[in-house]
Amino acid sequence: xxxxxxxxxxxxxxxxxxxxxxxxxxxxxxxxxxxxxxxxxxxxxxxxxxxxxxxxxxxxxxxxxxxxxxxxxxxxxxxxxxxxxxxxxxxxxxxxxxxxxxxxxxxxxxxxxxxxxxxxxxxxxxxxxxxxxxxxxxxxxxxxxxxxxxxxxxxxxxxxxxxxxxxxxxxxxxxxxxxxxxxxxxxxxxxxxxxxxxx
Amino acid sequence: xxxxxxxxxxxxxxxxxxxxxxxxxxxxxxxxxxxxxxxxxxxxxxxxxxxxxxxxxxxxxxxxxxxxxxxxxxxxxxxxxxxxxxxxxxxxxxxxxxxxxxxxxxxxxxxxxxxxxxxxxxxxxxxxxxxxxxxxxxxxxxxxxxxxxxxxxxxxxxxxxxxxxxxxxxxxxxxxxxxxxxxxxxxxxxxxxxxxxxxxxxxxxxxxxxxxxxxxxxxxxxxxxxxxxxxxxxxxx
Numbered sequence: 563x564x565x566x567x568x569x570x571x572x573x574x575x576x577x578x579x580x581x582x583x584x585x586x587x588x589x590x591x592x593x594x595x596x597x598x599x600x601x602x603x604x605x606x607x608x609x610x611x612x613x614x615x616x617x618x619x620x621x622x623x624x625x626x627x628x629x630x631x632x633x634x635x636x637x638x639x640x641x642x643x644x645x646x647x648x649x650x651x652x653x654x655x656x657x658x659x660x661x662x663x664x665x666x667x668x669x670x671x672x673x674x675x676x677x678x679x680x681x682x683x684x685x686x687x688x689x690x691x692x693x694x695x696x697x698x699x700x701x702x703x704x705x706x707x708x709x710x711x712x713x714x715x716x717x718x719x720x721x722x723x724x725x726x727x728x729x730x731x732x733x734x735x736x737x738x739x740x741x742x743x744x745x746x747x748x749x750x751x752x753x754x755x756x757x758x759x760x761x
Numbered sequence: 762x763x764x765x766x767x768x769x770x771x772x773x774x775x776x777x778x779x780x781x782x783x784x785x786x787x788x789x790x791x792x793x794x795x796x797x798x799x800x801x802x803x804x805x806x807x808x809x810x811x812x813x814x815x816x817x818x819x820x821x822x823x824x825x826x827x828x829x830x831x832x833x834x835x836x837x838x839x840x841x842x843x844x845x846x847x848x849x850x851x852x853x854x855x856x857x858x859x860x861x862x863x864x865x866x867x868x869x870x871x872x873x874x875x876x877x878x879x880x881x882x883x884x885x886x887x888x889x890x891x892x893x894x895x896x897x898x899x900x901x902x903x904x905x906x907x908x909x910x911x912x913x914x915x916x917x918x919x920x921x922x923x924x925x926x927x928x929x930x931x932x933x934x935x936x937x938x939x940x941x942x943x944x945x946x947x948x949x950x951x952x953x954x955x956x957x958x959x960x961x962x963x964x965x966x967x968x969x970x971x972x973x974x975x976x977x978x979x980x981x982x983x984x985x986x987x988x989x990x991x992x993x994x995x996x997x998x
Contacts, residue, residue, distance in 0.1 A: 726774065734944065740937030741877060743869050747945050 563658060569609060570596045571616040572641055577660070581615065581641070584667050588675065600625045607632055612678060615639045615658065617649055626651060629739050637674065685761045698725040702738060703745035704755060762793040769812040774968070778836040779804060803829050811971050822979045825987075827900040830980055831893040837972050838885040843967045845869050846878055852958045859951050866946060870938070877934045884931050890974075896984050903987045913995055921984040931973065935966045 568585055570593055571577050582593050595609055600620045606628055614629070618640050621629070629638070629652060637655040640648055644659045656670055670707070701711045708726070712719040731737050735744055745751045762785050765772050774785075785793045794801040803825050810817050821832075833966065853874055857867045902912035939962050942955065 733941040735937045737934050737937050738875055740934065740941060743873055743941055744945055746869060747866060747941070747947070753869070 566613070567611040569606070569611045569614045569636075571600075571603070571614065572596075573598055573620065577641070584664055586604060587668065588671060590673070591671075603628050603697065604689055611636055613637050613639055613655075613674065615641050617641050618646055618723045621649060621652075633639045634697075637678075639674070665707075670736075691729060695725055695729050695732075698722060699729055699741060699745055700750050702726065702729075703742040703751045705738075718745065762788055762790045762827070765808060767788060771812060771964075772808055774840060775808050775811050776805045778833065778840055800825070800829060803833075806990070807833060807975075809876050810974075817978065818973065819978045819982070822975070827896045830975065830983075831896060834972065834975065834980070835893065837968065838889065841881065841965070841969070845961070845968070847964065849874065849958065849961050850878070852954060852961060856951065856954050856958065859954065863947055870942070870946070873934075873938060877938070880934070881931060884929075891919070895919050895924075896921070896980065899984060899987050899991070902908070902991055908994060912991060916988060917982070920988060925977070925981050928973075928976065932966050932969050935962055935969070939960060939966070964986060969991065 563621060566588075568591065570578055572581070575598070578596050578598070582596070585591050585593055594611055597603060600622060603625050606614075606734075612634050614632075616629070616638065619642065626649070626757060633652060638652055640646075640654055640657045642648075642657075642660065644661055648654055648657070656674055657665055658670060662670075697715065699754065704712070708719050709720045712722045715722075729741070733741070733744060735741050742751075748751050762781075766776070774809065779794075779797065781793060781797050781798045785796075788796070790805065791801050793799075794804050806818055810822070853867065853871045853966055857871060859866060860867050898912065898915060902909060939959065942959055942962075946955075948955065
């Protein structure tokens with residue numbers, strides 16, 4: 563599991579320190595950078611981080627542009643009094659209020675980190691190979707070309723190529739002989755069937 | 762020199778390729794290289810690139826003579842065919858013999874590797890017969906003062922571009938084989954053999970990777986540069 567990383571942008575030293583000490587209570591987190599004024603934000607693009615916690619009062623025309631640019635990959639969290647109205651130009655994932663108790667801040671952050679993890683895990687779980695893909699795989703293993711498979715199954719060659727790519731991604735096997743062995747091991751084809759189409 | 766091996770025992774195979782034998786006592790790398798007529802700089806760059814994936818001084822490597830580079834590549838070919846491939850074949854053979862429950866599966870692996878061996882053989886053979894002689898002839902022309910028309914004829918029939926285009930990914934099948942054994946092969950009783958085989962496959966794959974890297978990032982750019990300069994010389998004339 564990789565660390566959840568934070569960038570904090572806030573003028574007040576006390577508030578920054580306080581927030582950092584709360585974040586560090588959560589295992590596997592790290593505050594990689596802190597800024598105390600809007601002028602330095604240009605270098606923000608050089609950092610990769612999961613979250614940015616920013617005081618919306620520090621947003622001006624320039625900083626807004628910078629944040630917009632990087633916000634595609636980073637989740638934004640506001641840090642302000644409850645009464646502050648957030649700009650609609652940015653997409654905020656969460657709000658932390660200065661009035662919040664430690665527990666409610668921890669709760670908010672934990673939820674965010676939790677969401678991030680389930681998202682990551684999901685993409686890493688190997689997907690099962692589908693029925694259609696098994697059909698395609700069978701034909702590949704039997705020695706048919708993309709064109710032949712397309713004609714046989716009444717689909718376009720392009721679709722066959724897409725299926726092949728997905729099969730390779732799911733199985734981790736790229737070459738035809740490799741796929742053939744997989745097909746035999748999994749009884750998708752019989753060992754005596756191989757190379758029939760070529761003869 | 763002993764420290765080199767102590768640091769990373771994979772270097773043993775590289776030493777072997779340079780014809781350096783063990784038993785060199787406390788001699789330094791430089792002393793051992795001198796004694797074996799090995800270019801120290803070249804040896805160091807090759808060894809370092811071999812053990813450290815992130816270290817690859819391609820600009821520096823390109824400055825070495827073609828002969829040094831092709832000789833080294835040639836020796837790695839020998840190493841594959843005379844040592845590594847037979848070793849893997851023996852292991853697979855042993856697996857076939859010791860397995861009763863799924864002999865047919867192991868026989869599949871054997872066939873797969875056999876085809877691969879043939880592919881590797883064709884691949885290296887073509888390099889030795891066509892590519893290396895071409896690069897050497899080109900270097901000779903490059904270094905000589907006279908303009909010899911035969912080199913232009915040679916460049917008409919072949920160019921390093923052709924090599925680069927037909928230089929297929931020879932490691933792909935090894936990766937497949939590895940994945941099949943790790944993920945999909947019903948595990949034979951004799952897992953010791955299976956692990957040994959995997960270890961050898963990893964080893965060979967890594968070595969071939971290093972080998973291809975030298976070809977593609979050192980030899981090809983170097984020759985392409987020479988081709989350009991030679992063509993220029995002729996157009997000037």
